[in-house]
Amino acid sequence: MEEIEISKKAAKRRRQRAKRKDKIRDSKPIFGEMESQQEKSKEQILAERKAKKAAKKQGNKKEETPIVPPLAAAVSAHSLLPTKTENQSTSVNVDKEIKDVQSEKPKEAEKKSREEVLAERETKKLAKQAGKKKNVEVAKDDENKQQSKPKEVEKTNSDTDLAQKMEKLHITNKENEKENKPQTPDDKNPEKGKPMTKAERRALQEAQRAAKAKLMAEKNKPTTSSTGSSTEKKIMIDKKETKTKETSHKTASIISQKSSSLHKVRLFKHLYTEKCNFNIKVNSSFHPAILKLGAQYANNAVVGCNSRCYAFLRAMQILIKDFTTPSEKVFYRALESEIQKSVEFLHKCRPLAVSVSNALKYIKLIISQENSSDSDDEKKGRIIDKIETYAHEQIETAARSISLKVREKISDDDVILTFGYSSLIKRTLVESWKSGEKKFSIIVVDSRPDFEGREMLDSLAKEGICCTYVFINATSFVMPKVTKVLLGAHALLANGYVMSRVGTAQISMIASFYNVPVLVCCETHKFSERVQTDSFVYNEIGDPNALVVNKNSMKPYEHLKDWESIPHLTPLNLRYDITPPELVTAVVTEIALLPCTSVQVILRVKPSE
Amino acid sequence: MVESNVYFTASLASLIHDIKVGKIVGSYSISQAMLNHFLSTLNESQWSTADELMTIVRETGRICENALPTEAILGNIVRRMLKIIREEYDELNMPQEQIKQTDDSQAASLQKLVTQNSEKSVEKSDYKALYTDLRENLITHLTEIENELHLSHDNLAQQASQHVHSAELILTLGYSKSVEKFLKSVPKERKFEVVIAECAPACRGHLLATSLASSKIDSTIIPDSAIYGYMNRVNKVILGTHSVLANGGLRAASGAFTVALAAKHFSVPVIVLVPMFKMSPVFLFNYEQEAFNLVGSTQSVLPYNTPVSQQVKAYSPAFDYVPPKLITLFISSAGGFTPDYVYRLLAEMYHPDDYNLTK
Numbered sequence: 024m025e026e027i028e029i030s031k032k033a034a035k036r037r038r039q040r041a042k043r044k045d046k047i048r049d050s051k052p053i054f055g056e057m058e059s060q061q062e063k064s065k066e067q068i069l070a071e072r073k074a075k076k077a078a079k080k081q082g083n084k085k086e087e088t089p090i091v092p093p094l095a096a097a098v099s100a101h102s103l104l105p106t107k108t109e110n111q112s113t114s115v116n117v118d119k120e121i122k123d124v125q126s127e128k129p130k131e132a133e134k135k136s137r138e139e140v141l142a143e144r145e146t147k148k149l150a151k152q153a154g155k156k157k158n159v160e161v162a163k164d165d166e167n168k169q170q171s172k173p174k175e176v177e178k179t180n181s182d183t184d185l186a187q188k189m190e191k192l193h194i195t196n197k198e199n200e201k202e203n204k205p206q207t208p209d210d211k212n213p214e215k216g217k218p219m220t221k222a223e224r225r226a227l228q229e230a231q232r233a234a235k236a237k238l239m240a241e242k243n244k245p246t247t248s249s250t251g252s253s254t255e256k257k258i259m260i261d262k263k264e265t266k267t268k269e270t271s272h273k274t275a276s277i278i279s280q281k282s283s284s285l286h287k288v289r290l291f292k293h294l295y296t297e298k299c300n301f302n303i304k305v306n307s308s309f310h311p312a313i314l315k316l317g318a319q320y321a322n323n324a325v326v327g328c329n330s331r332c333y334a335f336l337r338a339m340q341i342l343i344k345d346f347t348t349p350s351e352k353v354f355y356r357a358l359e360s361e362i363q364k365s366v367e368f369l370h371k372c373r374p375l376a377v378s379v380s381n382a383l384k385y386i387k388l389i390i391s392q393e394n395s396s397d398s399d400d401e402k403k404g405r406i407i408d409k410i411e412t413y414a415h416e417q418i419e420t421a422a423r424s425i426s427l428k429v430r431e432k433i434s435d436d437d438v439i440l441t442f443g444y445s446s447l448i449k450r451t452l453v454e455s456w457k458s459g460e461k462k463f464s465i466i467v468v469d470s471r472p473d474f475e476g477r478e479m480l481d482s483l484a485k486e487g488i489c490c491t492y493v494f495i496n497a498t499s500f501v502m503p504k505v506t507k508v509l510l511g512a513h514a515l516l517a518n519g520y521v522m523s524r525v526g527t528a529q530i531s532m533i534a535s536f537y538n539v540p541v542l543v544c545c546e547t548h549k550f551s552e553r554v555q556t557d558s559f560v561y562n563e564i565g566d567p568n569a570l571v572v573n574k575n576s577m578k579p580y581e582h583l584k585d586w587e588s589i590p591h592l593t594p595l596n597l598r599y600d601i602t603p604p605e606l607v608t609a610v611v612t613e614i615a616l617l618p619c620t621s622v623q624v625i626l627r628v629k630p631s632e
Numbered sequence: 633m634v635e636s637n638v639y640f641t642a643s644l645a646s647l648i649h650d651i652k653v654g655k656i657v658g659s660y661s662i663s664q665a666m667l668n669h670f671l672s673t674l675n676e677s678q679w680s681t682a683d684e685l686m687t688i689v690r691e692t693g694r695i696c697e698n699a700l701p702t703e704a705i706l707g708n709i710v711r712r713m714l715k716i717i718r719e720e721y722d723e724l725n726m727p728q729e730q731i732k733q734t735d736d737s738q739a740a741s742l743q744k745l746v747t748q749n750s751e752k753s754v755e756k757s758d759y760k761a762l763y764t765d766l767r768e769n770l771i772t773h774l775t776e777i778e779n780e781l782h783l784s785h786d787n788l789a790q791q792a793s794q795h796v797h798s799a800e801l802i803l804t805l806g807y808s809k810s811v812e813k814f815l816k817s818v819p820k821e822r823k824f825e826v827v828i829a830e831c832a833p834a835c836r837g838h839l840l841a842t843s844l845a846s847s848k849i850d851s852t853i854i855p856d857s858a859i860y861g862y863m864n865r866v867n868k869v870i871l872g873t874h875s876v877l878a879n880g881g882l883r884a885a886s887g888a889f890t891v892a893l894a895a896k897h898f899s900v901p902v903i904v905l906v907p908m909f910k911m912s913p914v915f916l917f918n919y920e921q922e923a924f925n926l927v928g929s930t931q932s933v934l935p936y937n938t939p940v941s942q943q944v945k946a947y948s949p950a951f952d953y954v955p956p957k958l959i960t961l962f963i964s965s966a967g968g969f970t971p972d973y974v975y976r977l978l979a980e981m982y983h984p985d986d987y988n989l990t991k
Contacts, residue, residue: 288852289825290801290865470857471832481940490944492934494832496856496887500925500949526857529890536893558861570830570853575935582838583853592845594853600861 286593294564312341313365317372328513328549329418329446332378336414339386340407348399355390374563377514377551385413417548421613425544426451428611437463437506442530444475445511447544449482456488464489466501470526472569472596495526498533508534512545517626518554519604519619525597531606540608547612550626558600565596639691643669648699658809659705663909666709667778674770682721682759682766689713693989702926704875704912707989711982716773718983724763784907785810787965789817795903798822800867806831806885807840808872810905816847825850829859831887833932833948856887863894869902876906878913878978880956880971883924886949892958901960908964913978913987916953926950
């Protein structure tokens with residue numbers, strides 16, 4: 024029963040697909056350049072899928088409806104997709120054997136007739152498209168298959184080409200599999216990615232099934248196919264053996280990934296994200312500036328709320344500068360969707376900082392205002408200018424203003440305690456010192472695993488400021504001497520809580536125990552409308568391996584060396600914590616020195632939102 | 633100065649040396665070594681009366697306290713030793729009927745408490761009488777103490793089931809043998825989780841975490857900076873300590889203050905595991921941390937080869953003072969008690985005259 028149902032579904036799908044294809048062909052001239060490219064690529068994949076299907080059909084020639092089983096398999100493969108946890112275990116196998124999928128090729132050779140029919144069909148469709156080129160170029164193009172340009176070129180109808188494409192397809196897919204596919208379903212790209220993996224999975228399942236069939240001597244499978252699969256299997260094994268070196272390290276990494284799913288703290292399960300170690304080649308539909316920024320976010324090359332925001336604004340400027348409105352599209356809508364897409368990608372690399380999402384809100388706002396009849400270049404110029412002004416006002420000018428305000432509060436012989444690295448605090452302290460009005464000393468508190476305070480210490484000591492350096496657990500040791508605590512913030516939440524690097528709350532707590540005033544410096548562009556009262560609901564989890572390495576000696580800690588092999592052991596590297604307003608004396612913003620509780624007022628007053 | 637002291641024997645010198653260079657680590661092994669030292673003193677040194685022996689012991693304590701000011705345990709053992717000498721002597725010195733009386737009065741502890749001092753002041757003994765049995769009795773008593781010491785961790789651990797319930801989230805700091813044993817002896821069917829602050833720069837928390845994880849207890853390691861963030865979900869804080877001070881405060885690993893304060897902030901009970909030999913009748917003053925702290929090498933905090941290390945100061949304090957008001961409960965081998973009760977236990981364990989050894 025089930026099979027019949029599935030086959031029905033499969034048939035329906037095919038019909039839909041055919042329809043879609045027609046549509047695509049019709050819509051092509053109307054759609055903008057970008058879209059058509061994507062659609063084409065989709066078509067190309069469909070073609071490949073067809074070819075594969077055909078390849079498999081040969082195995083099941085004797086059956087009445089030969090198309091059904093592979094499709095059913097596809098359906099089942101598809102239904103597997105969403106359930107990630109189950110899939111994880113299978114994906115290991117899949118990954119291991121992807122290379123072996125190439126062994127499907129021999130099948131193709133045997134079954135030209137079918138393929139030819141299919142190919143002919145393809146030809147008809149593709150005839151309308153631009154001229155076709157020769158195999159050499161095709162091969163080359165296939166390598167950067169996901170790049171949009173040479174799509175039409177690949178639509179040739181010869182079998183060898185198809186075979187080659189298949190091969191290339193698998194190789195690219197292999198990469199894809201590793202990259203964890205950072206796209207979202209509403210992107211156009213994933214649709215491109217998914218069918219491939221589906222096809223591949225189907226192929227694999229087929230191969231496995233065939234192998235099983237042979238072993239169990241099943242009746243409905245024809246002997247020819249089973250013998251064919253047996254040879255396939257041999258090839259598989261051979262390849263496995265020859266490629267053990269490559270695969271071994273690959274599987275090791277996969278296993279570690281898998282076991283790391285064990286190492287999740289129950290309270291923070293909602294915060295674990297799949298690590299995005301993307302390959303730039305794969306997602307070239309994004310602007311290079313965005314890709315670069317994404318890489319910088321993901322590798323912690325750009326850290327700190329302000330620098331992240333600044334880098335984002337710069338990337339956005341470049342993106343907007345290079346943006347061309349697709350024909351038949353409204354400028355601001357197209358730009359907005361383009362930005363949205365890029366931002367989603369960036370979010371995958373690392374959850375957006377509050378400053379960045381505020382900047383994004385602002386950019387969207389100014390873009391939506393650009394619906395006049397001016398030329399695109401004028402609009403773009405205006406937007407870029409406005410972004411420039413935003414960067415200047417919200418980051419640069421605000422910092423200067425805060426620096427001046429804090430300077431007023433520093434008195435002679437102050438001992439100022441600060442924690443970690445904050446560009447704003449550094450600037451404030453250095454400027455106050457350089458002004459030469461007051462003599463003060465600084466205690467830099469730092470914590471594992473990132474030792475951000477070192478950077479602070481370096482830049483302060485360079486200025487000749489008298490510095491003391493301690494770890495966070497020694498805060499109570501130095502606190503009695505401290506006269507002021509100066510802290511940076513990641514964001515100020517609407518309920519007056521300060522979100523900042525993990526450890527900040529602790530410092531404020533100890534400071535308030537010793538009755539030391541705590542000043543938090545925070546520009547208003549970091550004010551968030553979110554409310555939160557603990558560090559659990561929203562946070563970021565850093566790389567747990569950072570905890571394992573002793574950054575001073577660059578060696579792993581003896582006891583944690585092989586934590587991944589101990590199932591009950593979990594290092595947890597939180598990035599932020601939340602400081603309640605009662606532990607903060609005042610927040611220094613460019614507008615005024617405020618109690619935390621006045622955040623809501625500022626949020627209302629702020630013009631940009 | 634020390635070298636000229638007649639009481640500064642070779643064996644004592646080697647003991648101090650071993651502790652100083654870290655050959656003997658951990659309060660348990662230190663106290664064990666000290667007891668052994670006294671046992672040999674009892675047997676080998678030249679003494680005839682209790683008074684002479686007490687002078688030897690007191691001098692030894694003084695030397696130790698000067699050499700190793702932070703190892704309060706040595707002083708505690710010395711005080712304990714003095715106490716048993718007094719007890720044994722009094723027992724031999726007292727007429728038979730009086731022994732019976734004291735036994736009776738011991739039952740009525742409160743009454744004894746009130747009357748004790750006045751009685752003592754009247755018949756203060758000079759410990760100069762000669763008793764041949766004294767040596768024998770002392771050795772027996774000392775072995776008893778050694779046994780007690782030996783069992784102290786186990787006695788502590790036995791109480792684990794009274795304090796840990798299932799599905800609990802317990803936070804601890806660094807490494808403590810008592811905590812390790814305590815958590816491991818929680819009945820296996822009670823599933824609980826442990827969060828361990830690693831206690832940089834030594835990061836001995838890693839040791840505890842791996843040890844607990846290997847006995848199938850879910851353990852999470854967090855950097856010291858995440859203590860506050862984690863605290864509002866924690867059910868209980870269980871700490872080990874270096875020593876308990878006379879006011880009920882703690883001299884514990886650096887970071888303990890943060891833990892206790894965060895726990896207070898979120899009203900999480902703080903339980904401190906303290907084997908009896910860690911109680912010292914010493915008062916320390918909270919806000920002068922330098923007075924009782926030990927500042928370690930900063931190589932692990934700010935490596936000497938970093939260029940900035942020449943221009944800045946760095947500290948790596950070993951201890952934290954935790955005021956008694958942040959502690960909910962002490963658990964000792966004998967049971968639980970609050971910080972307010974510490975003085976009473978001290979009075980039972982040591983003789984008031986021995987509180988100050990350097991006097």
